Amino acid sequence: MYPFRNDETFVRNAWYVGCTHEEVAAGPIERTILDKPVVFYRSESGAAMAMHGLCPHRAYPLALKGQVKGDSLQCGYHGFTFDGRTGSCVRVPSQASVPSYKQRVYPVLERGPWIWIWPGDPSLADVATIPSLDEVGFGQGWKYLEPIKFSGIKGRYSLLMENLLDLTHVAYLHGDMGDFDAILQAPMRITEKEDRLTVVRPMQTGWTRFHASIFGDENRFEGGSESASITTFYGPGYITTTGYITSAIEGKEAVDKTIYGDMHFHHAITPETPRSCHYFGMSSRTHRLADKAFDEMLNPFDAAVRKQDVDAVEAIEGHMNQFGEPVVELLVNSDTAAAKLRRLMQRLIDNEQPR
Secondary structure: OOOOOOOOOOOOOOOEEEEEOHHHOOOOEEEEEOOEEEEEEEOOOOOEEEEEOEOOOOOOEOOOOOEEEOOEEEOOOOOOEEEOOOOEEEEOOOOOOOOOOEOOEOOEEEEOOEEEEOOOOHHHOOHHHOOOHHHHOOOOOOEEOOOEEEEEEOOOHHHHHHHHHOHHHHHHHHOOOOOHHHHHHOOOEEEEEOOEEEEEEEEEEOOOHHHHHHHOHHHOOOOOEEEEEEEEEEEOOEEEEEEEEEEEEOOOOOOOOOOOOOEEEEEEEEEEEOOEEEEEEEEEEOOOOOOHHHHHHHHHHHHHHHHHHHHHHHHHHHHHHHHOOOOOOOOOHHHHHHHHHHHHHHHHHHHOOOO
């Protein structure tokens, strides 16, 4: 299935964002992850849990009226109860004995603002494959805002990932936010290592509307600046886009990072089905840390830009479903990073297939 060679489109042995911390605060929730129903909840001690989302007794959704009992989750239909750590059935109210049955449970990890899930072979779950908080801009000296979530996007997750690797859509899809000519003319320096892909676009730009929104009009500079956009693919479900002024602003002796700080835009993309996905977004920054007015402006602005990407992906998916997948695909130089991403993803998918 486009853009891959066969019908298998998921990398299963990987960490994906399943939900935010806040989503499970009020009780269990259900989310489809890689074509499987999953129930997320917190145990009475506060630990995050995830298990197969349907009760094996009558296939009733465990998130629907499910009750947390210690580490376990009680089905809201007939009271069958399953241990969240082992999956074992621990109680059947209608009889004294319990069947020797284990519900599937998933490895989960809380990192940053999210609860991550490993939908593949649990014996292969490696926490070290999730990037550290410092590495992606959630560590000390960084501020991040409330998560932005789009659940059940009607578009395959590969479309959203490839959108993030090609910035030449910015002026057309998102309006005049920056120096579009600088983006178009920026060379791409691409490095690839194992399951990671990094795209660096060095640019020389003057003051733009994007600079004004991020740094504030009171910090306007008249000359040019040396900046860079860095897009990093950390695995099948996580991408960051970083924008920052690298080393110089014309007319200034040094770049004051308390004013012209670094900013990361985070993109956690989790397949729902082969043709739909979930999208968790967030920004983090090193400047204007105590500026509440900036927070109140930035999050709606960020959400509106991401919604434009979501709308584009859903439009493409809808037309592919109606008219079929592309017979001819016209690729140009700006698609180099996306093409490399496809090959990397195909390799990860192929490595999981039986030999």
